[in-house]
Amino acid sequence: MTPRLPPVLSALDLPLAELQCAVLDGELYALDQSFCAIDEFETIHLRAQSLGLVLDPRIIAERLSAAWVWGALTYPPQRHQLCVAIGARTRPHASLHATLREVVVSADEIDTVAGVSVTSRLRTVIDLLRFSETFGDRESSAIKILMADGRLDHASCSDVLSARRNLPQKRIALERLAQICAIPSDAVAG
Known part of the structure; x- marks a missing residue:
């Protein structure tokens, strides 16, 4: 054989x-x-495996990279967006065009796909809402797909944002979420 x-x-x-x-x-x-x-x-498994070939197990795919793994984007970002839990001291493989940041992340915000750590759909939505420098059709579309696939709605996402005190970029995230979910802007609480 x-x-x-x-x-x-x-x-x-x-x-x-x-x-x-x-x-x-x-x-x-x-x-x-x-x-x-x-x-x-x-599939999401093949996409995760392709990242996993060059990722240290402590590195987590996040934001647009996670959205790509989850199938919410057709093409991967030009620079992969990766993170590690604070104190995880590691770097992505030199051949991978990526940015890496240290974040506070809990175990329930990480899923494992084909042996690769990926932020959950909910965490990916929240991070895209908070940290996307440019927020256009690509980001909006990815968030809509992630929300549909993860059975998330405006309330579940805004509750997570609102539950955290002093969360950087909370107001802009809530405004973007309201825009995506077609919620009137005067109904957005910060």
């Missing part, structure tokens, strides 16, 4: 030139910085 290649390939499995030739031959497709056989459907 011939051994089967893993579903997500990188230059650790085969030379990069060979992988790129297989893409040109129609045998593989590129998935972020890795490659998959054309008979593999792009």
Whole structure:
């Protein structure tokens, strides 16, 4: 029996030139910085595995990277957005174009997908609302998809935001959430 290649390939499995030739031959497709056989459907598990090839287990995919893993974005961000719990002292692999920040995060705000830590859909929504420098159609669309897939509504998201005292960017997050959920601006509490 011939051994089967893993579903997500990188230059650790085969030379990069060979992988790129297989893409040109129609045998593989590129998935972020890795490659998959054309008979593999792009799922949240494959997306997580592609990140997991170069992530330290302490690193968590967050914001747009988490939204991509969850399937709320078609394409990964140009720079992956990653975080670690405060005190986790680690860095992403040099080949991964990423930003890394230390955050306060609880265990219930992290899900594991294919062995990779990803912020939960709720935490991803909250972080996108709070920290997106540009807040356009891409972010709004991702939040709507995450909310639908996670069965989240305006009340559940605003309750999480409102429950935290002195939360930076709370007001802008509540305003963005109201805009996405079509809630009148005078109904937004801070």
